[in-house]
Amino acid sequence: RYHNxxxxxxxxxxxxxxxxxxxxxxxxxxxxxxxxxxxxxxxxKEVPIDLKVVGDEITAEMWWGKKLTTSTIKSVLSHxxxxxxxxxxxxxxxxxxAYAHFPVGVTVDGNxxxxxxxxxxxxxxxxxxxxxxxxxRTEASVMKDELVxxxxxxxxxxxxxxxxxxxxxxxxxxxxxxxxxxxxxxxTTIKEVL
Numbered sequence: 001r002y003h004n005x006x007x008x009x010x011x012x013x014x015x016x017x018x019x020x021x022x023x024x025x026x027x028x029x030x031x032x033x034x035x036x037x038x039x040x041x042x043x044x045k046e047v048p049i050d051l052k053v054v055g056d057e058i059t060a061e062m063w064w065g066k067k068l069t070t071s072t073i074k075s076v077l078s079h080x081x082x083x084x085x086x087x088x089x090x091x092x093x094x095x096x097x098a099y100a101h102f103p104v105g106v107t108v109d110g111n112x113x114x115x116x117x118x119x120x121x122x123x124x125x126x127x128x129x130x131x132x133x134x135x136x137r138t139e140a141s142v143m144k145d146e147l148v149x150x151x152x153x154x155x156x157x158x159x160x161x162x163x164x165x166x167x168x169x170x171x172x173x174x175x176x177x178x179x180x181x182x183x184x185x186x187x188t189t190i191k192e193v194l
Contacts (some may be wrong), residue, residue, distance in 0.1 A: 014060050038132075088097040089192075095164065096147075
């Protein structure tokens with residue numbers, strides 16, 4: 001009987017070029033990225049990978065990795081690429097409020113977003129903003145019923161958008177008919193990318 005065993009590659013590697021105006025330091029698999037908008041750091045301690053800065057490039061190498069484990073190389077470099085984008089141009093998520101009858105009242109109070117009158121309910125729904133994420137309402141003359149989330153970390157901005165969408169889910173009703181909620185309408189950057 002033939003057994004298909006997974007083949008291990010002796011050494012697998014990828015490189016990622018560092019953009020201008022960005023400095024990267026790597027110590028014990030903790031990557032710190034500094035740019036004009038601020039500093040971001042992320043640890044990849046659980047990934048069996050060698051990370052180092054060589055000239056103006058980041059090299060990620062893995063020894064004796066199977067196909068599934070070597071796929072984490074590109075994932076790690078994608079996270080670092082997102083950090084580059086965050087410290088250079090930043091992330092901006094635009095969210096729109098959808099309602100059929102009861103207008104959703106959203107207010108930003110310090111580091112908290114409060115949602116009132118969702119489906120006419122009295123309960124106030126709250127989402128706490130993580131450090132580094134700013135929320136603001138768009139003026140009604142520019143765009144009605146819109147909230148803008150801005151920050152350097154794509155993880156924190158997207159998780160905040162997800163939490164805001166999650167607190168406004170319709171329960172015990174037909175969701176094909178009750179389309180009320182807060183939805184992400186646009187994902188863009190703070191600074192215009194040419």
